[in-house]
Amino acid sequence: MKKNTNINIKEIRKDFPILNRKVNGNDLIYFDNAATSQTPKVVIDSIVSYYSNYNSNIHRGVHALSQEATDAYENSRIKFQKHFNADNSFEIIFTSGTTHSINLVANGFKKILKSGDEIIISQLEHHSNIVPWQMLCEETGAKIKVIPIDHNGELVFSEFEKLLNSRTELVFVNHVSNALGIINPIKKIIDRAHEFNAIVLIDGAQATPHMKVDVLKLDVDFYVTSTHKICGPTGVGILYGKEKWLNKIPPFFGGGEMIDQVTFEKSTYAGLPNKFEAGTPNISGVIASGIGLDYMNSIGLENINKYESELLNYATKEMLLIEDLKIYGVSKEKTSVISFNVGEIHPYDIGSIVDKFGIATRTGQLCAQPIMDYFKIPGTIRVSFSFYNTKEEIDLFIKALHKAISMLS
Numbered sequence: 343m344k345k346n347t348n349i350n351i352k353e354i355r356k357d358f359p360i361l362n363r364k365v366n367g368n369d370l371i372y373f374d375n376a377a378t379s380q381t382p383k384v385v386i387d388s389i390v391s392y393y394s395n396y397n398s399n400i401h402r403g404v405h406a407l408s409q410e411a412t413d414a415y416e417n418s419r420i421k422f423q424k425h426f427n428a429d430n431s432f433e434i435i436f437t438s439g440t441t442h443s444i445n446l447v448a449n450g451f452k453k454i455l456k457s458g459d460e461i462i463i464s465q466l467e468h469h470s471n472i473v474p475w476q477m478l479c480e481e482t483g484a485k486i487k488v489i490p491i492d493h494n495g496e497l498v499f500s501e502f503e504k505l506l507n508s509r510t511e512l513v514f515v516n517h518v519s520n521a522l523g524i525i526n527p528i529k530k531i532i533d534r535a536h537e538f539n540a541i542v543l544i545d546g547a548q549a550t551p552h553m554k555v556d557v558l559k560l561d562v563d564f565y566v567t568s569t570h571k572i573c574g575p576t577g578v579g580i581l582y583g584k585e586k587w588l589n590k591i592p593p594f595f596g597g598g599e600m601i602d603q604v605t606f607e608k609s610t611y612a613g614l615p616n617k618f619e620a621g622t623p624n625i626s627g628v629i630a631s632g633i634g635l636d637y638m639n640s641i642g643l644e645n646i647n648k649y650e651s652e653l654l655n656y657a658t659k660e661m662l663l664i665e666d667l668k669i670y671g672v673s674k675e676k677t678s679v680i681s682f683n684v685g686e687i688h689p690y691d692i693g694s695i696v697d698k699f700g701i702a703t704r705t706g707q708l709c710a711q712p713i714m715d716y717f718k719i720p721g722t723i724r725v726s727f728s729f730y731n732t733k734e735e736i737d738l739f740i741k742a743l744h745k746a747i748s749m750l751s
């Protein structure tokens with residue numbers, strides 16, 4: 343199949359039913375894509391089709407429906423394996439989301455870490471990549487060290503190097519910051535951490551919507567994301583782990599499907615990936631996530647990335663013309679996210695007013711309080727663009743922003 347070399351935005355927008363709706367009497371302008379992406383009709387249809395045609399539990403029935411469901415579910419795993427270039431399909435574990443994936447790994451290290459071991463995270467992390475490690479440290483006596491950011495919001499690599507030593511066991515960094523959109527130099531981080539035999543987990547929730555990720559090339563130990571940010575439904579996450587680490591850590595949940603033998607004395611665990619997929623999973627969601635991935639790949643991540651960069655550059659240029667508007671996160675390596683404030687106006691007030699014009703933004707701490715503390719602000723307004731957004735929408739947003747500012751100052 344020949345891939346499009348250009349994005350046909352008009353056609354693409356037709357694929358998303360929600361883009362037809364009105365909000366407060368205006369056409370919806372959805373600029374909250376970093377929180378969750380909208381869902382194309384093919385994905386919605388696949389969920390309807392699952393429940394209409396082959397709803398059934400997987401891996402356990404010999405009957406036709408169960409086999410169809412199992413095949414579709416496992417086929418989805420293979421799609422993600424290929425997409426991320428993992429060696430084996432069993433290195434792709436389906437979870438309920440990024441948060442679940444991170445907790446699964448953190449839980450897995452409870453018995454492995456010792457008091458005095460060190461974990462490095464960054465100041466740019468989402469709360470879901472901070473709290474599980476704090477919980478792990480409370481239980482094990484390990485310590486957290488934090489890679490600082492500079493005034494642009496970029497990680498200070500030389501400070502990271504200073505934190506590494508023989509006690510460093512784990513390094514956890516996001517690929518792209520959800521609050522600032524900055525792309526972190528993860529290959530450099532992974533390689534340097536490996537020189538100290540540290541295990542690296544990358545939170546890819548903000549990267550996978552915008553760029554191709556090759557786990558083999560990265561040589562990353564764990565890579566996690568949520569499919570609701572890549573055109574899939576909510577409630578499905580991906581955990582990629584190298585086989586050796588997935589074999590080393592214990593399961594998070596006990597129950598059906600994750601066992602080999604069960605007696606009252608002792609149960610033995612199933613092999614990968616079942617060991618980590620106890621109970622009935624989100625079958626329709628996993629299948630639909632595979633359809634969402636296919637949809638995104640049919641447009642092409644390179645095309646998406648190029649188009650979104652145009653939107654980012656256009657919006658950045660227009661917004662910087664506004665007096666007293668400050669953008670947080672300045673870097674050449676950025677995804678289509680703009681986090682900003684205008685003078686002393688509270689982000690929430692601007693967010694509420696632009697919502698009256700049908701424009702969805704995110705306001706507040708963005709699940710990243712340490713970043714807000716660094717900049718000494720209560721929060722920001724964040725607009726984040728996807729490949730179905732347009733320059734016309736950005737123009738309408740700028741207009742609404744001007745109105746909000748004149749009402750509030």
Ligand SMILES: *Cc1c(COP(=O)(O)O)cnc(C)c1O
Pocket residue numbers: 376377438439440441442468470471516518519520545546547548568
């Ligand atoms: C969205 C996001 C998460 C949390 O994802 P969930 O789907 O809510 O579990 C974690 N990290 C980053 C960087 C995110 O953008």
